[in-house]
Structure formats: C-alpha cells, structure tokens
Amino acid sequence: CIAGLSISPCVYAQNLNAGIVLADDNGNILYGQNREKQFVPASILKILTSLAGIHILGQDYRFSTDYYFDKNSKNLYIKGLGDPLFISEVIDQLCHEIILKTKTEQIHHIILDQTYFSDQIQVPGKGSSLNPYDAPVGALCANFNTIMFKWSLSQGRFVSAEPQTPLLSVFHEDIKKAGLKQGRIILTKQQSLLYPGLLMKYFLEKNNINVTGSVLQGRFEVKEGEIYSFLSPFEIKEVVQKLLKYSNNFIANQVLLFIGAKTYGPPATLEKGIKAVKLFSKQYLKFDDFTISEGSGLSRSNLISPDQMLKILIEFMPFYSLLNNQGNEYFKTGTLLDVRTRAGYIAGNKKKLY
Secondary structure (H helix, E strand, C coil), X not given: CECCECCHHHHHHCCCCCCEEEECCCCCEEEEECCCCCECCHHHHHHHHHHHHHHHHCCCCEEEEEEEECCCCCCEEEEECCCCCCCHHHHHHHHHHHHHHHCCCEECCEEEECCCECXXXXXXXXXXXXXXXXXXXXXXCCHHHEEEEEEECCCCEEEECCCCCCCCHHHHHHHHHHCCCEEEEECCHHHHHHHHHHHHHHHHHHCCCXXXXXXXXXXXXXXXXXXXXXXXXXXXXXXXXXXXXXXXXXXXHHHHHHHHHHHHCCCECHHHHHHHHHHHHHHHHCCCCCECCCCCCCCCCCEECXXXXXXXXXXXXXXXXXXXXXXXXXXXXEEECCXXXXXXXXXXXXXXXX
C-alpha cells in the first residue's frame, strides 16, 4: 500500500499487453508498466477532448444559436453553431426568447442554416446502429439526433418517453419500423437537418404563434433588422459533466468540431478539431506525438500512452469532480472489443489525489 492505496492490481500489467501508471498529485511516479507504449484509449479519450474544450473556450463559455426574423417575409432564420445540448428544454427557451424579442404573432418559413459545420463529416468508428453513439453530428442538432418513445397502453399508441419532448407524427412510421415497444431511434442525416425546426414549430405554435409555412434548409440572410444570439443555459463545464457521465460520443465530437471551427474558422471539420487538440496538447501538455482521428474514443486508430494520459489527468485535476464518482474514486472507463481502459483519480489520505 502507498498512502492507504492498494497497488496490487498493478501486477497484472507485468505479463499482459497492458499499460499502467500511478502517480501522486505532483506527477511523481509511484508505479508504472509499459508507460510509454501507446494503446487504444477508447472512451477515456473524452477526458482530453473535455480538457481541450474547457481551455480553448474558457470555463464560463456557453454555446450560442443565432436567429433573425425578417419582418417583410415573416421568415425566421436560425443559424446553428454546434450547441451539443440543444435539447427540448433549451429549444423551448429559445422560442420564448424569439417571441419576446421579435414581438411577432406570425411566422412564415422557419429556415435552418447548418453551414457552420461541413456537410462531409464522417466520424471514424461510427456505425449505423440504433445506439446513440451512432447519431450524426451537425451545426444544429436537437436532442442528440435521437427520439425516445414508448407504447402507451392507455392511449393505444406510441408517445414520447420524455415529458418535455413531443413525439411528432412525422416519425411514427420510423418508430413502427424499429419493431420496439419502447426505446429510441436515431435520426438519419436528412431527418436531423430539419428536426430542430420541427420542434421549434411545435413550441412556437404551443405559445400561440401561427406558423404558416414550412421548415426549410437555407442560409442565414439578413436584409435589415437585428441578429440575436441565444445563449445556452449550460456552461462548458456542465456540458463536459454530461459528456463524461453518460460517455456521450455525440457531445464529445460536437465539442471537438466546435473548438476546431473556433480555432481555425468555419466550417467545422474533423481535421480542424484534431489540429486544435494537437495544438493544445503541444502548448499545455508538452506532447503531440499521439494519434487521434475523432474526439470520443470510438475509433480504434486513436493511440495514446499511459504517460501521456497522466499529463492529461494532472492538467484536468481542477475539474476532477466532473468525472463519475464511486467511493473515493473519480474515473472514466472505456470499452471496445478487446479494449478495457480506466483513467481518473483516487482520493487518499486528507483527500490527496492520486
């Protein structure tokens, strides 16, 4: 034991293809095995993505969504800027703000601008399953591009599994095709492009705003009037906490893509996001000889060493409480086929972190 910590599990690294490092809060190595060898990190890569997001954007940063109302055409323009938590409650708040700021009682078309992200993004490791980690990314995405549903015996039909989210009739056929009584469907890329506007139409009409037109894709065209910027109620640290708690691949890659666009300009691409994380790692962590191809850990081409992970954890220490907690451990796990990873902190005597 070291300061009350058992390191007996470390012996398993000696004869297996495994790496481990244990250090105190100053980075002094207490035990290590295959420290410099690079391994597939799986979801513990999310700690690096989160750390880069917090540093590049600032601890108090809030994602935003721009909007503009053309009083002549009555068209409402919405420009997505990558908010990963553009969920029903937030969309409802946005609609209330639009009503308050524009003072309109009627809207014609709702036009969604998705151009802040490239439309050619393909996340390595993402498949086509009904699992939420396979949801598409984008500049304007509602509810992680998923729809939760359940069968209501009393109503004899499918209803939303989330009280804050309506189950729109346009998705009924897709739910039936899933063959499930409850669960989720993942939106196709085309569905995901319009879903935020369909939800906005619902919430606007719920608040007595007459929407006479359709939900369309288009560009943010300001002819006259004011552009408004709606700020998310969630700070980046809250985004990261949800990212880590639910190991949400969608949120992780939204953050990666956004910091790429923030650093190198839109449209957001994986290449820009990776470049931004590499630059951050070189400047603040003093290493850049690692491999990442996306930000969530889905891809098996991601490679990082225990020593590099240690440097990430030392820098992430002020935010350790954002990780999952069990007893005196704060941690993130990762799982892929034949890959098991774990990274985080153990609180020792006097809450000293290892």
